[in-house]
Amino acid sequence: MISFQLTDEQAMIRDSLKGFAAEVLAPTARAIDEAGDIPDSVIKAGWDFGLVAASVPEAYGGGGADRSCMTNAVALEALGGGCASQGAAIMAPGQFVGALLDFGTEDQKAEHLPQFAGETPVACSLAIQESQFGFAAENQRTTAVRKGNGWILNGEKRLVPLGGQASHFLVLARDPDSSGLGAVSAFIVPRDTEGLSVSEEAGTQGLKPLSKARLTLTDLALPGSARLGGEAGIDALRLVSQARVGAAALVLGLARQATDFAIPYARERVAFGEPIGKKQSIAFMLADMHIECETMRWMIWKAASLLEHNDPGAPKAAALAQDYVRRKAVKIADDALQIFGGHGFIRDLPLEMWLRNARTLTVLDGPVSV
Numbered sequence: 001m002i003s004f005q006l007t008d009e010q011a012m013i014r015d016s017l018k019g020f021a022a023e024v025l026a027p028t029a030r031a032i033d034e035a036g037d038i039p040d041s042v043i044k045a046g047w048d049f050g051l052v053a054a055s056v057p058e059a060y061g062g063g064g065a066d067r068s069c070m071t072n073a074v075a076l077e078a079l080g081g082g083c084a085s086q087g088a089a090i091m092a093p094g095q096f097v098g099a100l101l102d103f104g105t106e107d108q109k110a111e112h113l114p115q116f117a118g119e120t121p122v123a124c125s126l127a128i129q130e131s132q133f134g135f136a137a138e139n140q141r142t143t144a145v146r147k148g149n150g151w152i153l154n155g156e157k158r159l160v161p162l163g164g165q166a167s168h169f170l171v172l173a174r175d176p177d178s179s180g181l182g183a184v185s186a187f188i189v190p191r192d193t194e195g196l197s198v199s200e201e202a203g204t205q206g207l208k209p210l211s212k213a214r215l216t217l218t219d220l221a222l223p224g225s226a227r228l229g230g231e232a233g234i235d236a237l238r239l240v241s242q243a244r245v246g247a248a249a250l251v252l253g254l255a256r257q258a259t260d261f262a263i264p265y266a267r268e269r270v271a272f273g274e275p276i277g278k279k280q281s282i283a284f285m286l287a288d289m290h291i292e293c294e295t296m297r298w299m300i301w302k303a304a305s306l307l308e309h310n311d312p313g314a315p316k317a318a319a320l321a322q323d324y325v326r327r328k329a330v331k332i333a334d335d336a337l338q339i340f341g342g343h344g345f346i347r348d349l350p351l352e353m354w355l356r357n358a359r360t361l362t363v364l365d366g367p368v369s370v
Contacts, residue, residue: 004301006074014074017049021082026257029083033353038089038209040121046090047121051075052097060109061117067101069242069370073249073304076368077297080253084357085209087250088367092161095246095369096124096170099186099239103229108188112168123165127157127215128172128243128365140184142217144173144227151227153187153195153220161367163213164200167191170228171215172236184236186228195220206353206360207367238307239369241318245303246368248325251361252296255329258336258354259289266339276339285335292328299324304370326362333358 006014024045032038047053051072056062072094079087097116100109115122130141142155153173160169168190175183189196197216204212228234263286266277276282299321306314337344337351344351361367 004070004298004305006070010068010071010074013049013051013071014078017075017078018081020045020049021079021087021253025079025082025086029086030347030350030353032083032209033085034347036208038086038211042086043089043121046079046086048119051091052094053117055094055097055101056113056117057101057109060113062113063117067098069245069304069308070301072098072370073245073300076246076249076370077253077256077300080250081257082253084250084254084354084361085207087253088161088207088210091246091250091368092126093122093124095126095243096168098242098369099126099170099228099234102238103186103232103234105225105230107225108228108230112188122167123162124168124170125160125162125166125213126170126172126243126369127160127163128240129157129159131156131158139179140172140174142171142173143176144185144187145176147221149224151187151222151224153189153217153222155217157215157217159201159204159364159367160213160215162211163198163215164211166213169196169215171217172239181236181240184234186234186236186239187222187226188228189217189220189222189226193220193222204360206356206358208356210367237315238310240365241303241315242307242369243365243367244322245300245307245318246370247361247364248296248321249300249304249370250368251325251329251358252293252300254354254358254361255289255296255332256293258333258351258358259286259293261350262286262289262336262339282339285339289332289335292332296321296325296328307370330355330358330362 054063054065055067058064145152171187171189172184195218199214201212201214266282267275269276303317303321306317333355337355
């Protein structure tokens with residue numbers, strides 16, 4: 001029998017983060033969305049839960065807990081239920097740490113991991129997204145060409161989370177003479193590297209408060225030690241799958257939030273002499289929203305569990321979960337808005353913000369990872 005029963009520790013993390021999301025993130029989400037900026041105090045409050053530091057091995061000053069894709073998926077859903085933008089900002093540095101833990105050489109771990117073990121939030125970013133139409137993570141246009149013992153990178157990355165603050169970027173690039181994810185490598189790029197230009201994105205439909213940057217790499221020279229994993233490189237398919245499942249978990253939290261917000265209104269809003277929740281069309285819509293949230297959770301947890309156990313079926317499960325969530329999460333956000341009718345478009349309510357955030361999360365690869 002398949003079971004995804006959470007451990008006591010995972011249940012405690014979920015409950016703690018759900019409380020934090022409801023009490024801290026949700027009440028300020030609209031104001032932060034309007035301002036287009038996330039206060040440092042919010043990032044610090046999220047950092048204090050120790051989700052990133054706990055996964056850093058004790059040898060590098062961290063908590064020494066085993067890296068768990070399942071735990072990260074649970075955490076992301078809980079944070080997404082408060083505010084997707086703030087949840088992404090809190091968890092984005094975990095991408096950098098997770099990639100180091102999975103693929104980094106001992107020297108790379110020793111150099112970079114200790115900074116994540118402290119009490120001060122650290123911003124480092126994973127740069128996957130590119131701007132071409134029909135973008136697929138395996139078809140990177142950013143190139144990495146060997147030159148002597150080092151590498152020369154050229155290309156452009158878009159929508160890089162926390163790009164405005166990041167001290168280092170983990171940039172995905174491919175061998176121009178090869179194709180597919182097997183040709184993709186990741187490179188640790190310090191912000192001050194010559195040939196790297198960092199500029200702010202003009203703006204996005206959703207996740208407005210989350211700082212996003214555009215990276216332009218022009219004949220950027222890196223030493224051989226900058227390639228994550230050294231000569232062994234990375235399993236790019238695993239890294240991309242983790243990013244896809246992470247984004248799916250975050251938007252699941254948003255979909256659950258929208259569903260929970262719509263149910264009380266449907267019970268209280270009276271039209272034609274009875275609550276609208278008693279109308280079959282509304283009742284069936286709410287039932288479908290709940291069913292889809294449960295279905296998305298099982299698909300995400302299955303993919304996260306397979307990733308955690310290095311199962312060869314994990315990439316397929318991640319792709320299926322991503323596809324399903326992309327189709328259902330936006331519909332749930334839109335249905336919640338429709339239940340409120342014209343009120344759903346009023347900016348006093350969060351529904352139109354959730355719809356924007358859901359659409360943005362479902363077209364991005366890589367704002368967060370499990």
